[in-house]
Amino acid sequence: xxxxxxxxxxxxxxxxxxxxxxxxxxxxxxxxxxxxxxxxxxxxxxxxxxxxxxxxxxxxxxxxxxxxxxxxxxxxxxxxxxxxxxxxxxxxxxxxxxxxxxxxxxxxxxxxxxxxxxxxxxxxxxxxxxxxxxxxxxxxxxxxxxxxxxxxxxxxxxxxxxxxxxxx
Numbered sequence: 001x002x003x004x005x006x007x008x009x010x011x012x013x014x015x016x017x018x019x020x021x022x023x024x025x026x027x028x029x030x031x032x033x034x035x036x037x038x039x040x041x042x043x044x045x046x047x048x049x050x051x052x053x054x055x056x057x058x059x060x061x062x063x064x065x066x067x068x069x070x071x072x073x074x075x076x077x078x079x080x081x082x083x084x085x086x087x088x089x090x091x092x093x094x095x096x097x098x099x100x101x102x103x104x105x106x107x108x109x110x111x112x113x114x115x116x117x118x119x120x121x122x123x124x125x126x127x128x129x130x131x132x133x134x135x136x137x138x139x140x141x142x143x144x145x146x147x148x149x150x151x152x153x154x155x156x157x158x159x160x161x162x163x164x165x166x167x168x
Contacts, residue, residue, distance in 0.1 A: 019157050025043045026043055026153055028151050032149040037159050037163040038148060039141045040163050042167070048066070049067075049068075051128070051129060052128040052135070053125045053128065054124050056124050057086065058087075061081065062080045063077075063130075065077035069112070071114065073116060074109075074111065074113075075111040075112075075113070076108075079103055080104050095108050095110075096108045115149045115150060116151075117147065117149050118150060119148075120138055120145060121139075
């Protein structure tokens with residue numbers, strides 16, 4: 001009798017737990033206004049990632065470097081090629097401004113965010129995610145023009161089935 005009860009109630013509970021328990025650490029891309037997962041990239045032990053895009057005015061690449069620290073995202077560096085509208089002209093506080101071989105860097109950044117909101121460029125931006133020495137063009141996985149929220153999340157098998165895995 002106990003075995004039948006276990007089969008009737010225990011097995012479905014175990015399956016539900018396995019399907020819905022968040023366990024996989026990912027870089028999550030969610031619809032900003034809904035929180036629904038759009039795409040994700042599983043994280044390995046490496047906690048650093050970069051967002052690379054083409055600046056809409058001076059049309060050169062900008063590289064923003066980040067690191068996960070618990071549930072926070074810390075911006076650690078910014079690299080760009082041209083001073084123009086929207087680009088900083090100096091470092092703040094403990095940050096260090098450098099120029100090397102025509103590239104401008106702001107290093108030693110320690111700006112902390114719970115998430116990053118990003119509208120995927122439709123024309124020039126060509127937003128890319130750089131992780132573990134691989135570059136992923138976000139428009140291959142997320143419709144250009146979409147406003148996404150980038151965050152550090154743990155997701156379940158169920159959420160993995162609903163979202164688009166960026167690295168295949």
